[in-house]
Amino acid sequence: MKTITSRDNAFYKELKALATSSQARRKAGQSLLDGVHLCQAWLDLRGAPVHCVVSEGVLANPEVDAVVRRCENLRAPVTVFPDALFAAISQVEHGINLAFIVATPRPAQPGALMQSAVLLDGVQDPGNVGSILRSAAAAGIKQVFCSAGTAFCWSPKVLRAAMGAHFVLEIFENVDLPQLVRDARVPVLATSGYAAERLYCLDLKRDVAWVLGHEGQGVSAEVLELATHRVAVPHAGKVESLNVAACAAVCFFEQLRQNQS
Template identity: 70%
Template sequence: MKHITSRDNAQYKEIAKLATNSQARRKAGRSLLDGVHLCETWLELRGHPLQAIVAEGALQHAEVGPLVRRLEAEHAHILCLPDQLYHGISQVEHGVGLMFLIDTPEKPVPAALSVNAVLLDNVQDPGNVGSILRSAAAAGVKEVYCAPGTAFCWSPKVLRAAMGAHFVLDIYENVDLAALQAGAGIATLATSGYAAEQLYQLDLKRPVAWIFGHEGQGVSDALLSGASHRVLVPHLGKVESLNVAACAAVCFFEQVRQNLG
């Protein structure tokens, strides 16, 4: 375990930059997982982080302590910070004092869609993106493709909202969704408040690619025109539309219902 006590330390400055600057995370290709749940899930599904970062005051915490001891026994890299320095970089209010530094997972975009997937077209709110990822993972979706303009999936807010869903999904960012859609080997379903085809009329007992759009403007005209189906999620109340994350969850679990049935 390495100890750092000065905020002028070069390594501490680098971690602080990653914690607060999305551009720095993208450039470095690294992300921070903040909180016990995210760290435990990464450890179980993906293995050791590049570095575990722990606050001194958390070493005796009932959840953090055993995890740090396990990492020490497995010769993982651990950085210990005074509480004040740790909380200067943590984005979690009242957090327990543990984060992992990881290489942001990155894979080449597949040549064609072939399994249940989600295409996010300029979905900008990190909470919505995280909720969609969490619902997608729970529903057995395998792949997520994000157009430029969609919230960065490995940002702290998206990570917290997704609650570990990232680690069971293949996530691709800055993707040309129109090109991906054009070469899709499966049906592409774009949600729209003006569609004639209702969700519950569709046969979802097959792999499909769901397309969800901007919170205000919806799916772009180009993706709507190229979709196999334009899908309406019907609702009875006098509201204009569903929140995009709620809409996605309804769609995913209608597909789950049909496949379980």
Template identity: 65%
Template sequence: MTLKTISSRDNPLYKEWKLLATSSQARRKAGRTLLDGVHLCEAYLQHIGSPPVCIVSETALLNSEVKVILQECGDSQSIVLPDALFHALSQVEHGVDILFVVDTPEQVEPQRLAQSAVLLDKVQDPGNFGSIVRSAAAAGIKQVFCGPGTTFAWSPKVLRAGMGAHFLIEIFENVDLEALIKRADIPVIATSSYAEKRIYDLDLKQSVAWLFGHEGQGVAEHLLALSTHQATIPHLGAIESLNVAASSAVCFFEQVRQQTSN
């Protein structure tokens, strides 16, 4: 393991990382993103392998967890930054100063919708998106399809909310959800607070595709019309609806309950 120190804000590599840290457009163009913090870096090492670049602050060199990660990075380019330069890249306050620069995967969209999946129609909050991916992975769902207008799957905020789930699941972006639903070989279930049928009334022992929509507007009407079922999550309190991330978790684990019950 060889450590290289960069101490200038004008260094071309540092400028590139600063763009990745601050610009979704830059991340999309470069096909790269930043993983921030020990947990995400450990998850990447476990499920993917060594990153192209590992960045740590001078202070973090004294941290025992960081020392282990640096050793596991093997032939990765390992960079040390002064604390001030590192903190300009990181969005995590009071965390352990370690970042991976990684390539975002290019997935080939399947021809048909044939296994349990999640379809996201304009879900815009990074925290919601990351939580949905995390719950989906925990429930054994392997695919997430993002329609236009859905937040970028590989932004640092989404990645932190996903807690490493991105590395266990295939994520497809800019998907024509209407065309995908029309090619579905499995039921497509859209959540709607106005539906009469409850998710508990559905047969979820089979593979299904869950369709969730925008935090305020819900699923677009033309997509609702294409769904096999529209279902609601019943609740007792005087609340109009659940947060989309909470709704997704309830749906996924009702499916898990049905699939694992005797």
């Protein structure tokens, strides 16, 4: 275990950049997992991090101590910072000052859609993206494809909202969604508040790909045109539409319900 106390330390500067800059994360090919839950989930599902960082003030916390010991057993480096320095790294208000640096997974994109998947077409809010990833993982969906306009899935806000779902998913970013839909080997269902087909009338006892669109504009016209079905989630009350993350959860779990019935 190493201790760093200087703001001018090169590693500290790199760590701070990872915490605050999406460009730095993309350039380094690394992500920062902030908090005990994400770190525990990474250890359970992916193994050792590239680096574990922790503040002095939480070393006596039993959960933190357990995580640090697991990292040391896996021969992952552990660095301790004074609480004041760690405060500039953590993005979690009133959180526990523990974080992992991990290599951002970059799975090879399959040639065609062959199984149930989620396609995010310009979903911009990180909280919505994280919630969709969490619902997809909970419903047993394994693959997520994101257009260039979708929020970066490995940003701190998306990671916190997804609560570890990233670690059981294959996530593909900057995907050409129209081409992916053209080549799909499974039905592609694009959600739209104006669609004639209703979710609960569809046979979902098979693999399907769900397309979810921008919070204001919805799924792009090109992808809507290419989709096998355009699907609406029926709702009562005088609201125009559901939040995209709520819509996603309803769709995923209707598919799960049908397959488990």
